[in-house]
Amino acid sequence: MATLFPNEFVYSGFMKPSRFEGDIFELEVEGEVPAHLDGTFYRVGPDPAFPAKSGKDIAFNGDGMVTTFTFRDGHVDFKSKYALTDKLKLERAARRSLFGAYRNPFDDDPSVQGQIRGTANTGIQLHGGRLLAMKEDSPPLEMDPITLDTVGYTNFGGKLTSKTFTAHPKVDPKTGEMFAIGYAAKGEATRDLAYYVISPDGEIIHEAWLEAPYSGMIHEFVIGEDYVAFPLTAVTSDIERLKKMDVHFRFDPSKDSYVGVLPRYGRGDEVRWFSGPNRFAQHFANGFQEGRRMHLDAPVAHGNAFPFFPDINGAPFDEEKSLCRLTRWTVDLDDNECKIVETVLSPATGEFPIVDDRWQGRPYRTHFMMVQTPGQAFAQGKKMIFRTIAKIDVTNGETIYHTGPDEVIFQEPIFIPRSPEGPEADGYLAFLITHMTGQQLSELWLVDTADFAAPPIAKVKLPIRLRPGLHGEWYERSFIEQQVRIGRARAGANLMTSDR
Template sequence: MKEHDHMTKAFPPIMTQGIDEPCRFEGEVYDLEVAEGSVPTEIDGLLVQAVPDQAFPPEVNTLHPMTVAAGGDGTVRAFRFKNGHVDYRTRYVRTERFLLERQARRSLFGNYRDPFSDDPSVAGKSRTTANTALFFHAGKLFAAKEDGLPHEIDPQTLETRGAWTADGAVTSPTFTAHPKIDPHTGQLIGFGYAAKGETTRDIAYYVVGKDGKLEHEAWFEAPMAAMIHDCAATPNYTILPLMPVTSDLGRLKDGGPHFIYDPDMPQIFGVLPRMGGVGDVRWFRAPPGFTGHTVNAFEEDGLIVFDVLEADGNGFAPVITDRNGNVPPPGSVSTSLVRWRIDYHALSEELSDRTVLARVDGEGPHIDPRREMRPQRHVFVPTLDRTKLTTDKNGRPMPVLFNQLSHFDLEAGTQESWYPGPAATFQDPVFVLRSPDADEGDGFLIAVLNHPLERRSELVILESLRLTAGPVARLNLPMRMRLGIHASWIDGAFVPDWS
């Protein structure tokens, strides 16, 4: 087939919903316009966010919801803060998949984590889009998605430097987008699940030194083939929470979705010493619950204390259904900040020491990075206040995911939030410390705020411990920002000044 015989057609209607239709755009805006307030001059660093942005219309007969929500090609959205100015840049991650499709000028890869739906010409090629999260380690910036290897990104130009293997030491084809970095040793604790192929139970576990060299590797099997999206670490232990989202090779071969929600699956936490091997892993179990993103973990009185967001139903609805194709009604699933206490040496692997610290109804928690692996008081989360949901002039629900930025003070037992109005929705914020010696949690929250009905976005900066006061600065973004996934903050001491 000649190249011009396959013209790029329009995206299917399900992918062109308002502000979140594909952007397919690379570029920069130098010196963003400050519409209100002023950018605090002490903010110096780089806000980076991973954004799925489909480069070519998909060519599968049945498009799964997860493909629409999280299947797009990875782009890096970056804002460089310096001396009261903010510059913006966005660029696609040049994964093998992206380059193959760009060369073909069409989509070659099918549904989310489904190699059986791909064009035969790309069999055996890397399917990852590196579209979920970014992390910074050993002086390098990485874009990652858990179905493949992280890709190194130049923090100044956003050029892709290639897939990362720690100089060939990481042999797993998959690696988490949520590794943990020990702020005291500089070690990176990471893992890949489905490490011997999609739907396998194999886990490859890695500890990488602050110099980027591999220090430890262990391979073991999980009790079942389930998503392990996030992890947690203490100075001595690592926790791998299995989510009630399971995969099955037969279902995948039959054209079904990669993941389904299993409401009957217990919560399962794999726990091992940081430098532990296959014989050291213990699989602790608890009654069913939807384990979301981890908040933090530390050790106290000989126990592992594990703080995590937990939903009381399908936390991935509507993009993942149960085995019958059902999703819960909108607004029926709530999330809480839950604290588990785990005795690694206990005779029983049944967990019961669980405390609800706060009702959250949000996802994507952030804490003061100096408190990682130590007890934390302040937690910042984008949340949803359902009492403030409204409809548009046609009676349709507002396209709002999170309508507040919230601060939870675990010591005082309080919640403080900023609500920007009925037709605004937050993307993942970052926490920025005011100064190296500031009190815990004292700094800024910075987030992209979308106005879907107006198809516009802005960047807002709030003081983290004074959220109800509203933004100290609002910056106009001259283009819509389709929904990204995770955002991270890198201190300016570690990244070059763009100017």
């Protein structure tokens, strides 16, 4: 039977799979792209190649589509290619879905039991000579940073012993080291957490194993100069639920929130877990150390913010409690009671925060976040629709909004520095928009952070519609070229060994 996507929300309208692979040279531009921008915006998101095995699924369970926008001399070129995971190769051979529901291996076709079922659809990172497409239920998938051809899953020369790897690694801008975790590191719904430090040339130089207080999502973490901190909130998993074909994650309002703090190069038995009230928080865009205190900044809700991860008791989705406000969690290593102290930094409500990554793990001032603003539509099922981005000063709460017209929706932005050595948050936000009318074509908008509320300085137009993506990164051309050299040097040194 030929492929036909069902008339479900995740396969319809602006969510309809694009499945476009190809190059578009010289995109149309309305306005002016700054001529000094010389680099590439890498982006990844779920774009199902086949309908779900059951006909229904959540939007996050799609095959990873990696896209790039390459800037040079005021011009922009585009490339799009699937992350060719083991899952996608097997399903292409069968011309149908073989893998079942989101993160449930018990729902897979018997022919693919035991295969890596990751989709490489959540995060993208260029580090140590590898372009990594990542989803946190599997090892990272390496792709060529220029052609986007898939190399294959990497285990960092055999040193990655965890079954899973974060979709949100953190890179220290001073040392060039990359920090990573894997939760459910010994298999789905386990409490095991693996922690890694990876050198600038792509070698794992430190590993630690520890156990979380309960089995749940640790989607992101933060780094400081001496410590790392792992936040655990009540989006829980349970192996018995999976065996019953229930959803993987459910929000449990009875669970406390936790932050585990570990020295940067610490052993697993050195972790200290700090507790706080039941909260929802997943995207920790930044954190930093202040003496013996660690600060973690994220949009935080007093209830479940993701309706596709339902309440464990079947309670209805509470829209008021789902609203996330930019909040700082502070843990003090001299606090014998090990409690989380919570401070709201802005009344703006939203999700998907970013910062200037040159200040990653250091005291900073500016936080960008996609928000719902007064007068905008908000309803269950449309929770992830945004038309506004906030620029928030975390030192005083001052907030400036950039708002688009009602007929477009925004995707998560990235920050591009005006110059590599320039001040914090001085540069541009780049983000995709989708027109909700007509052919629903996509555009890439550039907003100058120095005049944040003003209209975009450039609108880069695509002749296609891109399905909403997840996360992305900006890299200067000189850095990309350096990473290509590192990757080629390692490939030459490892001709007689396997890294996969």
